[in-house]
């Protein structure tokens with residue numbers, strides 16, 4: 452049986468989604484948290500739509516995803532060093548005692 | 550959905566579910582849990598998973614000793630791997646006041662059987678060689694503290710509770726609590742009503758709103774707390790490290806990510822849950838001061854949740870004067886996850902009248918009116 456990969460970063464297959472669904476993870480956010488799709492390097496940019504389509508299909512087709520997981524910053528993985536100088540005015544309190 | 554229950558729990562976070570789990574294991578499952586979102590929607594699905602016994606009061610040290618014991622066996626009990634890793638907690642003190650606090654706490658913890666040690670920065674560097682401890686005076690290290698992965702704790706407790714007969718309804722919002730005279734009679738949701746005489750308010754940051762449905766005012770306030778994770782790297786960090794000078798904490802997850810946050814004294818009380826560049830910037834700076842090599846590590850994701858804060862930093866537990874059958878289990882600030890298994894057990898025994906525990910009379914809502922505020926001096930983050 453060929454495998455259908457849903458999330459390449461975290462190596463999640465359609466089988467994994469099916470199993471999770473059978474265990475009761477039946478909304479997109481729970482499915483994401485249980486299987487880990489969308490939590491890797493690309494943060495869901497390539498897999499979220501596949502997972503949403505899977506869910507719509509198993510739930511009967513007309514179940515539109517109304518509240519998809521939020522895309523969380525940063526937009527792409529970025530080194531800590533790039534942010535360390537980002538907002539000098541936010542400095543207050545970061546190093547001294549609050 | 551059932552239309553009656555002996556007890557209704559509002560909130561499917563770790564506190565509500567730990568109560569349901571422990572009640573069910575004691576043979577009491579005429580219980581309905583109501584959760585407005587999915588399980589893990591609230592703070593229980595957004596936290597750092599830190600579990601420590603390094604506290605400043607006897608009550609909290611003993612509570613957390615018990616919680617650690619319970620977390621050690623939870624994976625086996627609930628059939629989910631909660632990834633509890635006891636790599637320790639390492640606190641860093643930079644000034645006299647924090648150094649004195651660590652010293653005092655260590656004595657108390659040792660007396661209560663927690664093996665915390667005060668150690669020098671040089672010794673701390675033997676535990677975490679990459680740490681830059683310039684300016685650090687003294688450290689406290691307890692090797693039996695640790696971190697866990699929160700989601701499977703929530704799912705595992707939910708699963709056992711429901712196997713034992715508790716009904717858990719997700720995407721079900723409580724919209725009213727019907728009180729006749731002084732007695733609760735009914736909980737109304739957007740999916741129907743449940744007749745009941747007992748309601749537990751385990752709604753975390755939403756608990757003041759839920760209390761108001763029954764005409765009760767809570768002094769709790771919600772505060773946003775932000776957190777982030779990096780890309781995964783090879784394991785190099787055993788303990789969770791926490792810098793007391795600004796409330797920074799970070800640990801390495803079992804997936805290899807660095808996960809952490811810090812306090813922000815400028816954060817106002819709100820139900821704002823967005824992510825800020827301010828946090829990202831302050832956290833990056835603080836982390837790079839402690840571990841300069843992390844500068845090239847990439848941030849993968851940041852998010853936020855709420856701390857449900859009370860005026861004295863201790864939870865609100867037990868009955869309220871005005872309404873019979875209305876039980877509070879909320880106000881856990883930044884440490885409700887670690888306390889949940891111990892609190893759930895105590896509350897279950899107390900509700901079933903199997904055991905009394907002083908915490909339900911000293912930590913009740915009435916303490917504020919009685920002027921008996923409690924002070925735990927060691928809340929972080």
Ligand SMILES: Cc1cc2nc3c(=O)[nH]c(=O)nc-3n(C[C@H](O)[C@H](O)[C@H](O)COP(=O)(O)OP(=O)(O)OC[C@H]3O[C@@H](n4cnc5c(N)ncnc54)[C@H](O)[C@@H]3O)c2cc1C
Nearest residue numbers: 560562564585591592593596597599723753854885886887
């Ligand atoms: C970023 C961050 C990091 C943290 N780090 C740690 C840590 O390292 N260690 C630790 O121990 N703690 C930590 N905490 C704190 C910890 O997460 C909380 O104390 C704990 O999860 C509280 O659990 P709870 O069940 O009380 O609340 P929640 O998990 O918030 O659950 C309450 C639930 O009630 C539901 N609800 C609210 N109103 C209604 C309604 N009207 N009807 C139905 N349902 C309703 C909500 O949807 C929510 O799911 C952290 C918190 C945050 C935000």
